[in-house]
Amino acid sequence: MSSGIDQSGTEPKRRGRRRSGADTKAALLAAAREVFTEQGYDAATVRAIAGRAGVDPAMVNHWFGGKEGLFTAAVHIPINPAEVVPQLLVGDREQLAERLLRRFLTVWDNAEGGQFAALVRSVAANENAVGMLREFIQNVLFKRLVKTLGMDRAELRTALCGSQIVGLGMARYVIHLEPLASADHDTVVAAIAPNLQRYLTGDISGATGP
Amino acid sequence: MSSGIDQSGTEPKRRGRRRSGADTKAALLAAAREVFTEQGYDAATVRAIAGRAGVDPAMVNHWFGGKEGLFTAAVHIPINPAEVVPQLLVGDREQLAERLLRRFLTVWDNAEGGQFAALVRSVAANENAVGMLREFIQNVLFKRLVKTLGMDRAELRTALCGSQIVGLGMARYVIHLEPLASADHDTVVAAIAPNLQRYLTGDISGATGP
Structure with missing residues (x-):
């Protein structure tokens, strides 16, 4: 399991070396903390955060339901x-x-x-x-x-x-x-x-x- | 310099393995944080704190002016x-x-x-x-x-x-x-x-x- 790619379950089909869901979420959270801090909540865009994380912007909606949900998860305030x-x-x-x-x-x-x-x-x-x-x-x-x-x-x-x-x-x-x-x-x-x-x-x- | 003993400066004459003033203060601060937390401010005594630090109780007066001063220094509130x-x-x-x-x-x-x-x-x-x-x-x-x-x-x-x-x-x-x-x-x-x-x-x- 350690170096294999998990192809089971209901995940969307992956190509090449794509990250796991957990990696994607972690990358988005880390990028969100940087971009929200640098640019402020209003100016920060989903596209900029996804770009920093190196993932498709659609992943923000997929994992967090949008910008507000990503912020909520990143700030540790539920x-x-x-x-x-x-x-x-x-x-x-x-x-x-x-x-x-x-x-x-x-x-x-x-x-x-x-x-x-x-x-x-x-x-x-x-x-x-x-x-x-x-x-x-x-x-x-x-x-x-x-x-x-x-x-x-x-x-x-x-x-x-x-x-x-x-x-x-x-x-x-x-x-x-x-x-x-x-x-x-x-x-x-x-x-x-x-x-x-x-x-x-x-x-x-x-x-x-x- | 790295392994030598610094004998210069205005430090008081030392006997044997006595601690420096800085070591004594640090030991008292660490012991104070333990004893005040375990026993509460009112019950904690200078004698107990000095005993925990392994130094003479007179050092509390010498370095901190008493129990209140030691607490003040230990709690980081001036x-x-x-x-x-x-x-x-x-x-x-x-x-x-x-x-x-x-x-x-x-x-x-x-x-x-x-x-x-x-x-x-x-x-x-x-x-x-x-x-x-x-x-x-x-x-x-x-x-x-x-x-x-x-x-x-x-x-x-x-x-x-x-x-x-x-x-x-x-x-x-x-x-x-x-x-x-x-x-x-x-x-x-x-x-x-x-x-x-x-x-x-x-x-x-x-x-x-x-």
Whole structure:
């Protein structure tokens, strides 16, 4: 098996020295982390990423369902913005922070925090992962949400939301700060959602109080 | 040079196989990370740490000025709680969050975020560093501050403060989320202090709004 070419199963017919599916996926993920970091999420194209990986652009749709899915897989955050952003925008805008928090808690708790811990390890180890996380916050998820709110200082609001969500992930899944690490979702939402909502729609210029 | 012994310079006269100052400090830091993580900050003694390092307990005072200074050096956070906690508690308690934020911004900005980035790298790489950071938040800095406020749910408030401060550090020094990464201290304080103050002294049970 070690040097042979697997011709069994339902894979499409291969010619010559074509890569296995696992190799193709790995090459696409590595190329995606480079190209998204270099060019940003919006400018990066499926064609450029596939070209860097040396595979046919159709493989991106085949393995990841498109650019959003490839980004989601490459950034280690199991939230596909193409699905999630429209869902989060349904409902009262004063409860957007609560919906956002519940979504993060659900996806991250699912793997007992392993996904978030893996994200932090990759961010600590290499600059491409830092760039991917920055893209996720600045140009993929939070910015799209903040933009639809039509508030002033959208970039600062985006960064502030990022600070609280990443901080929650660090506290709950990496540092294991009790009782936050074990708290049920209602307790976390009651404690944090008002703060996150202030970053989304509140006064962040310091003109608070009497 | 490669196998010789350097006898030049201003080092004190050595007897036998005594360690250099640098070796002693490194051994104490490594032992401190183990003992603080195993036993917690309050229970860990200078004697136990020195014993683990195989050096005289007087070396802790000599090199670090005491237990607090050793912890501060070992946790990669240049804030000595024995000095800082009393300073932060002077003044209006409704501005405690602002004083706390300015202190963190000052010490972390000083090294252009290098200290915080080193902290995150060590946390991502080993469990002792995680335990040290948890001790710093839960039992060294934040808990002491929260306790003096006499509020309910002190442990949850402590963890929430930890989430926002660590999240700010991640956003500003590791992920470099603009404009938060380059913002002056007044802008950061105006944006974040009210949220941090809510974690310290506000209603965190969800009974907000009309």
